[in-house]
Every structure is written in structure tokens, then in C-alpha cells.
Amino acid sequence: MALINKIREKSGIAVTVIAISLILFMIGGDLMGPNSMLGGNNNQVVGEIAGKEINIKDFQGRVDGFRQNYEAQSGRSLNEGELASLRDQAWNQFVVDIAYKSQFDKLGLTVTDDELYDMVQGNHISPSILQAFSDPTTGKFDKNAVINYLKNLKTLPIEQQKSWENFEKSLREERTRSKYENLLRLSTYTPKAQAEKEYVAQNTKANLRYLYVPYFSVVDTTIKVTDAQLEDYLSAHRKEYKGTDTRSIEYVTFPVQPAKDDSAALYAEIKELARGLAAAPNDSAFASMNSDIPLPINMSLANMSDQLKEAVKTFVPGGVYGPYREENTYYIYKYGGTRSDTVSSARASHILIRAENQSDSAKAAARVRAEGILAQIKAGANFEALAATSSADPGSAQRGGDLDYFQNNGAMVKPFEDAVFSATAPGLIPRLVESQFGFHIIKVTDTKSNTLYRIAAIGKTIAPSQATRDEAYRKADEFVNSIKTKEQFDAEVKKNKNLIVATANRIPESSTNINAIKNGREIVRWAFKDDSKINSVSPVFETEEQYIVAVLTGKSDAKDVKVNDFRDELTTKVRNQIKAEQITAKLKGATGDLDAIAKKYGAGALVESANDISLATGFLTSAGFDPIALGKAFGLKAGQKSDVFTGENGVFIVELLNKTEAPKIADFTQYKTQLTQSLEGRTSYLVNEAIRDNAKIEDNRAKFF
Structure with a gap:
């Protein structure tokens, strides 16, 4: 009897343990998750705006409301990118409700x-x-x-x-x-004194000569910069270096690339589709039903890949061509001839010169610079080389300014589009074209054509088999299980010739992408976890068509700015300071005219002239726009030469040849209007920045999503 009672007691304990285990299993995600109480974090605050905390429950409730409205209207579920966008909308709504509304209420602003x-x-x-x-x-x-x-x-x-x-x-x-x-x-107001100052800056003209020794004339490797010097510079300029929470990683990828068997199977399939396309009475419908990629039936050159642009020249109406391979996709085409269209296409390259800001003086400086580059091209300079070094459009600059084919349907801004499509022959447009983006120097490489090519196209993408995916994961898993530290990571990479280490520096906590890798959110979240230490190795992550193993190499803290957070920038600043001291010491006390001083200095010293320049539009040939040099020059008397001084990008001695003062005028309305309109155009941006700064917004969403 006693034994039976003991069994009953033990069975009761067992039932209790099982029950507790089941409960923990069902709610474990909430209790044991990274942001849970039992998981070591009872902070459920997603952010703070103007001193008011935003609870995760309230925030998620607003996101859910937005999502329900969106899905009711669209009739489908959201993808991850759309959900992230709704979270941004929800957060901005909290900012409006709290930070903006308090400002509106103070002024009694309402909408009846x-x-x-x-x-x-x-x-x-x-x-x-x-x-x-x-x-x-x-x-x-x-x-x-x-x-x-x-x-x-x-x-x-x-x-x-x-x-x-x-x-x-x-x-x-x-x-x-x-x-x-x-x-x-x-309420924007420009005082008369400010308008008068702008008038003088634009209309006082000067001719000058200057000796210029650029920093780059001194080889970087000859200048040693110590950590102590970097620390001193950072301490003296701490307000200029605003800290952010970031992480830096190194990583290797194990791509899921289709194997030969995968490619061979698809190649056989698309050859069979080619026969079907040739015989199909409705080729466009057949192509649409069988293509993995939606492709237009009527294509202009602007719609075509580079490979198709070349191939279509040899096509004969009624023929089926291909397969052509582009990356992991095979294409076949049935050609149906050409026809004319109301929309034309053309090809052009450009060099974009942007103003530093929206002020008239900055725009004038940008125009002067653009005109200088245009003049160089007209004189025979290489357009592509200047585009690579001077254009403010990074996407096209790396291709020598090439924008490929585009149509006159609003694909480009109107002034640019009008200029290109009014050209009657390929070549340089001999004038600047201004748009809201800046000043464009344009070379038309293929004039407009309104030819449309009727092409029924089928594109089939090679999909890796499960066996291929499993093999890529096996390699990644084997790699990560063999290492625990950064040193072991480096050693394994060195042994494996197929692995290439990539670097991603200063990744923000809210980032979803890592370099060209999309959907890298889980990697970012791992890097920001409290238990991810410097030199620790990540688990295997799957993103897009690859597996990734990362190692954490650096951290920065918004509240504790360190030299390593800005090492490259600080090193350049300190190195240039040292260069300036060396150049100045060599030029100090030099006598004679500028040419004699330059000759005595030796290699690196340039003597140049600048004629008819103003404070607003002063552009120095080699030094570019240097406000320090311009200020020094306009402060001299005619015939006077300055002492040695340090400018933005080098060391100067300036000689003012002559100066023509701006004529006296009584009415400064034009300049007052210019300055007022410029400030009014920035009001929306400045108001937004001021309200957000005043609200001291703390956004912790990245810890939850």
C-alpha cells in the first residue's frame, strides 16, 4: 500500500513537470525570447519621442492596423519589404502624433x-x-x-x-x-544688410595669382600618424564627429550555384520550348505561359539586354533564335519584325556637376566648374575619363558616364530628355543642361529611334536542385564547425582557395542589406546581440542564393565615440595638418615673386592665375572652390601678397592683382528675393530636422524586428 502511495506521489510530480514543460513550450517564444523577461530583457519599449515611451504592444497594434487596411485594399498579404515600410509609416505616425502635435497645439493650429x-x-x-x-x-x-x-x-x-x-x-x-x-x-526674413552682402559677393570682381602646393603633392607614406595624434584631433573636434551604433564584419559566402546537371536539364527543356514556340499559332500567348520572367512583346533598344541588342541585328522575321544565356537564365526569341512607335529611344552619357547646397553662390560655383569641364572636352579631353573622376552620378560615372538606352517617356528629367532627343547626330551637346539635379554635360552616343521590335521571348531560370542546396550548406556548416575565433577563420580561408573574404564596415542597427546582399537582416541582428563579441564567429545564415558565415570585427557606440570609428577620416585630417606644417615651414620667409618662390620650393608647387572671379563664384583651376583662399585674396589690397596660409586642400600664397568693387546700387530687392526664396525652399526640411532634434527621438525598433 505504501508503495502504491509513493507511485501516486511520483506520478503527480511527473504530471506537474510535463504540464509546466508544455506551458513553457507554448509560450516560450514570449518568455524566453531575446526581448523577454526571462530571456534577460524586460524592456518592451520600442522607442522614445519627446520623453514619451512607445511600448512594443502599442507600436505593433498600429502596424497591425495599417496592415489590415493595406491587405483589405490590395487583396493580398504583405511581403517582408512592404511590412518594413508599414513599420516606418507607423513610427513616423508616432512622431507626428507626439513631436509635431505638441508644436501644433502650442500655436492652436487645427483643421475644422x-x-x-x-x-x-x-x-x-x-x-x-x-x-x-x-x-x-x-x-x-x-x-x-x-x-x-x-x-x-x-x-x-x-x-x-x-x-x-x-x-x-x-x-x-x-x-x-x-x-x-x-x-x-x-516668417522668413532677409535683412537689407544680408542682401547687400550677397550683392557685393556676386559683383565684386578680382584678378589674382596664387602659389598652391596641394596636400597630395606630399606622398602619404612619408607622413607617420600616431594614435595619440588622432586622439588629440578627435578631442579638439568632437562636435564634428557624431557617434552612431554600428557593427563591422568580415564574411565568406557559399553560393548555391546550379550544378551541371541542373543546367543540362533546363537546356533540354528550353530546346523543346523553342520547337513549340516556332509552331505556336499564338506565339505571344505561348511565350507568356512558359516564361519564368515577364517580358514585353514589343521592345525598343532601351528594353533590351546588351546581348539581345547585338543579336537582333541578325534576326529574320519568323525565325526562332537561341538559347542565349545571361547569368542563370536561358532565353529564346521568336522575331516578328519591326514597326514604328510614338515613343523614341536614344543612348547618351553625361557628367553631372552638383552644387554643394541650394544657395545662388553654390549654384554659380557649380556652373563655373561644369563650364570648365565642358571646355576641356571641347578642347579634346576624354569624356569618359572626366566622367569617371568628376561626375556626381556614381552609377554612371563608373561606366564613363554611360546611361544606356532610355525612352522619351519621362524616364529622364525633362530638360535632359529634351536635349538628348533634339540632337540630330551623335556627339557632344555643346552647352550645359540644367535640371533639378545640377548641371549636365551630355554626349549623345546613339540618336533617337522609334523602332519597335516584335519579339516573343521565353526566359527560363536555372533553379538549383535540393541536392545542390544541400551540398552548399554542407560546406558552410563544415567551415563554421571548424572555427571558433577570427584567427581560425583567417586560417581556414587561407587554406580554401575558393573562399573570398568580403568586408562590410559601419553597418547601422536598422540595416536590412549588407553590401549587395539583400535580406541580410538576421546577420545584422546577430552582430548587434549582446553576446556577439569582437572576433566571434556567426552561425550559418541563408540569404538569397547563398549561405554566409561572418565574423564580428568592430563595434561603434553612439555615446562613446572612439578613434577607430573614424580612423580613416581622422588619419587624413591629421596627415594633412602635418603636411601643411611641413609645406608652410618650407615656404616661410621666401622672398621674390611667386614664380621664384615656387622654383625654390621645387616639385609640387603650382603658380596659376584666376581672372574675373567673385567671392560667390570663385573657382581656382587646380584648387577648385576654396573659400579660405578666396577670403584671403579679397581681403588684400591691389598689388599686395599674402603670407603663407593653409586652405582647404593645400597651402597658398595669394597675390591680388586688381579688384573692381561692385557698383553702388540703391535697390537690393533682387538679392533679397534670391536669399529669401532659397531659405523658403529649405523650410520644410529645416522644420522637420528641428522638430526631430528637439524631440530627442530614440528609435529602438531594430532590437525587435
């Missing part, structure tokens, strides 16, 4: 019901309503459509009624913010 009515169906329709209720074919707004929609609103599903309620709320917020920004914009 009558005003909202006027925006929706009155005499001053909101642009958002105009867009939502315009005929998609004619673009004409129909007020009756709005009225009919509102009459029937209560008969619509609850989701749509809620969606309209949120839409009206956004209209109120948009109008309130517009009122606030207009209030500040209309």
Missing part, C-alpha cells in the same frame, strides 16, 4: 470639420482626393464620384469604413502640417 468638408468635396479639393477620385484614363477629377462614395460609405464593409476614417485623419494631419510650415515659411 468645415475645412475638411471643403478639402473633400468643396471648392479647395485636397491633392490626395484629386488623385484618389480622378478618371485613370482621362486624369479628370470627378467630384460626384466622391459624393456618391460618401453616400454609400455606411453600406460598405467595416474595413473600408475604417480605411476612409484613417484617410480623413491623414488629410487633417497633412493640412495642419502644411499650415505650420507655411506659417514658418512666411
Whole structure:
């Protein structure tokens, strides 16, 4: 009997243990997760705005509301990118509700019901309503459509009624913010003294000569920079270096590349499709049904790959061509001839010169620089080389400025498009073209053509088999299990000739991409985990068509800025300081004219002239725009030579040959208007920055998503 009681006691304990285990299993994600109480973090605050904490539950509730509205309207579930965008919208909504609304309330700014009515169906329709209720074919707004929609609103599903309620709320917020920004914009004032100063800067002209020794004339390797010097510089300029929370990693990839068997199987399939395409009575329908990639039937040169552009020259109507391989996709084409289209295509290259800011003086300086480059090209300089070194468009600069083919359908900004499509022959457009992006120097490489090629195309992508994927993972897993430290990581990479180490520096905590790797969020989250230490090795991550193993190589802390956070920038600054001291010491006390001083200095010293320049548009041939040098020059008297001084990118001695003062005028309205309009154009940006800075926003979303 005692034994039976003991068994009963033990079985009760066992049942209890099992029950607790089941409960922990079911809610373990909430209790044991990285942001849970039992997981070592009871902080459920997703951020703070103007001293108010945003709880994860409240934040997620707003995201869920946005998601429900979106899915109700689109009729489908969101992908990860769209969900991330909704999280941004939800966060920005909290910023508006807390940081902006407090400013609106202080000024008593509201939007009344009558005003909202006027925006929706009155005499001053909101642009958002105009867009939502315009005929998609004619673009004409129909007020009756709005009225009919509102009459029937209560008969619509609850989701749509809620969606309209949120839409009206956004209209109120948009109008309130517009009122606030207009209030500040209309308070913009430019004093007469400032307008007069701008007039003088633009219209006082000078001719000067200068001796210039650029920093790059002194070889970097001859200058030793110590950590102590970097520390001293950082301490003296700490306000210039704002800290951020970042991580740096090194990583290797194990790509999931289709094997020969995968490629051979697809090649056989597409050859069979080629026979079907040739015999199909409706080739476009056959192509559409069998292609992995949606491809247009009518193509211009702007729509074609480089390979197809060359191949189409040899096509004969009715023929089937291919397969052509581009990366992991095979293509076959059935050619149906050409026809003319109302839309034309052309090919061009450009060099973009941007102003440093939106001020008139900065724009004028950018124009002077662009005109100088255009003059060099006209004189025979290589367009592609200048594009690579001077263009502010990084995407095209690395291709010598080439923009490939594009159509005259708004693909480019209008001034650029008009210039290219008005050209009658390939070649350099002999004038600058200005757009909102800056000044363009354009070379047309293929003039406009309105030829459309009818091509029924099938594209089939090689998909790696499961066996191929398993093999790539096996290699990654074998690699990561053989290492524990950075030293072992380096040693294994050195032994394996197929592995290439890539580096990603200063990754922000909110980043979703790592270099060219998309969907690298899990790697970023690993790098920011508290238990991820410097030199620790990650597990195997799967992203896109590859497996990745990373090692954490660096951390930066927003609240504790260190030399390593800005080592390259600081090293350049300190090195240039040392160079300036060396150059100055060599030039100090030199006598004679500038040519004699330059000769005595030796290699690296340049003597140049700058004629008819102003403080607003002063551009020095080799030194570029150097405000320090310009200020020194305009502060001299005619015939006077400055002492040695340090400029932006080198050391100078400046000699003012002559200066023509700006003529006296009584009315500075033109310059006052210029400055006021420039400031008004930046009001929205400046207001946004000021409110956000004042709110001391702390965004911790990256710890949760």
C-alpha cells in the first residue's frame, strides 16, 4: 500500500513537470525570447519621442492596423519589404502624433470639420482626393464620384469604413502640417544688410595669382600618424564627429550555384520550348505561359539586354533564335519584325556637376566648374575619363558616364530628355543642361529611334536542385564547425582557395542589406546581440542564393565615440595638418615673386592665375572652390601678397592683382528675393530636422524586428 502511495506521489510530480514543460513550450517564444523577461530583457519599449515611451504592444497594434487596411485594399498579404515600410509609416505616425502635435497645439493650429468638408468635396479639393477620385484614363477629377462614395460609405464593409476614417485623419494631419510650415515659411526674413552682402559677393570682381602646393603633392607614406595624434584631433573636434551604433564584419559566402546537371536539364527543356514556340499559332500567348520572367512583346533598344541588342541585328522575321544565356537564365526569341512607335529611344552619357547646397553662390560655383569641364572636352579631353573622376552620378560615372538606352517617356528629367532627343547626330551637346539635379554635360552616343521590335521571348531560370542546396550548406556548416575565433577563420580561408573574404564596415542597427546582399537582416541582428563579441564567429545564415558565415570585427557606440570609428577620416585630417606644417615651414620667409618662390620650393608647387572671379563664384583651376583662399585674396589690397596660409586642400600664397568693387546700387530687392526664396525652399526640411532634434527621438525598433 505504501508503495502504491509513493507511485501516486511520483506520478503527480511527473504530471506537474510535463504540464509546466508544455506551458513553457507554448509560450516560450514570449518568455524566453531575446526581448523577454526571462530571456534577460524586460524592456518592451520600442522607442522614445519627446520623453514619451512607445511600448512594443502599442507600436505593433498600429502596424497591425495599417496592415489590415493595406491587405483589405490590395487583396493580398504583405511581403517582408512592404511590412518594413508599414513599420516606418507607423513610427513616423508616432512622431507626428507626439513631436509635431505638441508644436501644433502650442500655436492652436487645427483643421475644422468645415475645412475638411471643403478639402473633400468643396471648392479647395485636397491633392490626395484629386488623385484618389480622378478618371485613370482621362486624369479628370470627378467630384460626384466622391459624393456618391460618401453616400454609400455606411453600406460598405467595416474595413473600408475604417480605411476612409484613417484617410480623413491623414488629410487633417497633412493640412495642419502644411499650415505650420507655411506659417514658418512666411516668417522668413532677409535683412537689407544680408542682401547687400550677397550683392557685393556676386559683383565684386578680382584678378589674382596664387602659389598652391596641394596636400597630395606630399606622398602619404612619408607622413607617420600616431594614435595619440588622432586622439588629440578627435578631442579638439568632437562636435564634428557624431557617434552612431554600428557593427563591422568580415564574411565568406557559399553560393548555391546550379550544378551541371541542373543546367543540362533546363537546356533540354528550353530546346523543346523553342520547337513549340516556332509552331505556336499564338506565339505571344505561348511565350507568356512558359516564361519564368515577364517580358514585353514589343521592345525598343532601351528594353533590351546588351546581348539581345547585338543579336537582333541578325534576326529574320519568323525565325526562332537561341538559347542565349545571361547569368542563370536561358532565353529564346521568336522575331516578328519591326514597326514604328510614338515613343523614341536614344543612348547618351553625361557628367553631372552638383552644387554643394541650394544657395545662388553654390549654384554659380557649380556652373563655373561644369563650364570648365565642358571646355576641356571641347578642347579634346576624354569624356569618359572626366566622367569617371568628376561626375556626381556614381552609377554612371563608373561606366564613363554611360546611361544606356532610355525612352522619351519621362524616364529622364525633362530638360535632359529634351536635349538628348533634339540632337540630330551623335556627339557632344555643346552647352550645359540644367535640371533639378545640377548641371549636365551630355554626349549623345546613339540618336533617337522609334523602332519597335516584335519579339516573343521565353526566359527560363536555372533553379538549383535540393541536392545542390544541400551540398552548399554542407560546406558552410563544415567551415563554421571548424572555427571558433577570427584567427581560425583567417586560417581556414587561407587554406580554401575558393573562399573570398568580403568586408562590410559601419553597418547601422536598422540595416536590412549588407553590401549587395539583400535580406541580410538576421546577420545584422546577430552582430548587434549582446553576446556577439569582437572576433566571434556567426552561425550559418541563408540569404538569397547563398549561405554566409561572418565574423564580428568592430563595434561603434553612439555615446562613446572612439578613434577607430573614424580612423580613416581622422588619419587624413591629421596627415594633412602635418603636411601643411611641413609645406608652410618650407615656404616661410621666401622672398621674390611667386614664380621664384615656387622654383625654390621645387616639385609640387603650382603658380596659376584666376581672372574675373567673385567671392560667390570663385573657382581656382587646380584648387577648385576654396573659400579660405578666396577670403584671403579679397581681403588684400591691389598689388599686395599674402603670407603663407593653409586652405582647404593645400597651402597658398595669394597675390591680388586688381579688384573692381561692385557698383553702388540703391535697390537690393533682387538679392533679397534670391536669399529669401532659397531659405523658403529649405523650410520644410529645416522644420522637420528641428522638430526631430528637439524631440530627442530614440528609435529602438531594430532590437525587435
